[in-house]
Amino acid sequence: MQDIFQEIQELKKTRKALILAHNYTLPEVQDVADFTGDSLELSRKAAQCGAPVIVFCGVRFMAETAKILSPGSIVLHPDPTSGCPMADMAPVEAVRKYREQHPDTLLVAYVNTTAATKTAVDLCCTSGNAERVIASLPKEQKIMFLPDGDLGANVSRALNRPMELWEGYCPTHYRIHPDDLDKARKAHPGAEILVHPECLPAVVQKADKALSTGGMLKYVQESPCREFVIGTECGILHRMRKENPGKAFHPLEPVPVCPNMKKITLEKIRNCLRDLSCQVELSPETIRMARTPIDKMLAL
Ligand code: 13P
Numbered sequence: 646m647q648d649i650f651q652e653i654q655e656l657k658k659t660r661k662a663l664i665l666a667h668n669y670t671l672p673e674v675q676d677v678a679d680f681t682g683d684s685l686e687l688s689r690k691a692a693q694c695g696a697p698v699i700v701f702c703g704v705r706f707m708a709e710t711a712k713i714l715s716p717g718s719i720v721l722h723p724d725p726t727s728g729c730p731m732a733d734m735a736p737v738e739a740v741r742k743y744r745e746q747h748p749d750t751l752l753v754a755y756v757n758t759t760a761a762t763k764t765a766v767d768l769c770c771t772s773g774n775a776e777r778v779i780a781s782l783p784k785e786q787k788i789m790f791l792p793d794g795d796l797g798a799n800v801s802r803a804l805n806r807p808m809e810l811w812e813g814y815c816p817t818h819y820r821i822h823p824d825d826l827d828k829a830r831k832a833h834p835g836a837e838i839l840v841h842p843e844c845l846p847a848v849v850q851k852a853d854k855a856l857s858t859g860g861m862l863k864y865v866q867e868s869p870c871r872e873f874v875i876g877t878e879c880g881i882l883h884r885m886r887k888e889n890p891g892k893a894f895h896p897l898e899p900v901p902v903c904p905n906m907k908k909i910t911l912e913k914i915r916n917c918l919r920d921l922s923c924q925v926e927l928s929p930e931t932i933r934m935a936r937t938p939i940d941k942m943l944a945l
């Protein structure tokens with residue numbers, strides 16, 4: 646492992662590359678990255694960094710977002726097959742059709758959408774700012790929230806704001822059942838239970854907090870509580886434990902895993918940096934059109 650770490654560090658210098666990693670990636674991938682964060686933090690980093698080469702360790706739509714925000718950089722996605730099944734639940738053709746049929750409705754897309762789909766929506770949001778984005782819209786505005794019907798339902802409930810919801814969901818968070826939280830409360834009575842807002846509303850209602858991955862990391866640092874049960878993809882536990890050595894973190898059982906996030910390995914990072922392979926290619930038109938809803942979000 647040490648050898649490949651060293652190899653990546655050297656290639657990184659030669660290529661003047663920046664390695665960005667999502668909080669769900671493998672521990673060793675997070676350790677080799679220059680910056681690890683949630684979707685919103687990583688989008689901001691990609692927009693500001695100006696690095697000639699960005700290696701994006703996460704799923705496809707995240708690497709595409711980095712390319713959209715930093716079109717002058719070469720963006721490498723170490724495994725192009727690492728996609729987000731939820732993003733694929735809102736294909737651009739279906740979204741365009743909905744738009745034609747509902748000309749008065751504003752389309753708000755969770756950032757977990759393909760670049761193609763972003764060209765057909767009005768505004769983006771992430772789990773870290775979804776409530777703020779929706780709250781910024783006039784009360785009478787009709788909204789379709791896509792593709793995550795669960796995140797949409799959780800935001801709608803928190804803001805008491807009706808919205809049309811796309812029938813998409815995250816297969817990893819969808820498997821978390823309200824009973825799993827009851828069991829965790831019994832097993833760890835002193836712990837706070839944090840879940841991701843992609844979980845089912847019945848799960849969110851049983852949790853102490855629903856936060857983006859970045860929000861959870863901040864919360865566990867600031868909370869006086871010493872013990873937490875974490876209801877999201879298990880990759881996040883690595884940073885939590887590293888950054889909070891005196892606190893205890895338990896995953897919810899059964900442990901939630903996103904298999905696509907785990908496809909990004911050190912070997913694939915080394916290979917793409919060495920060969921400048923796995924470049925994210927988007928047409929200038931796609932970049933231009935997909936950037937508008939992301940920029941609107943970042944400006945809020
Ligand atoms: P965050 O933006 O909270 O990191 O979430 C991204 C994601 O894909 C959650 O499943």
Ligand code: SF4
Pocket residue numbers: 704728729730731732757815816817818843878903905906
């Ligand atoms: Fe997509 Fe869910 Fe994996 Fe996040 S955890 S990348 S939403 S499949």
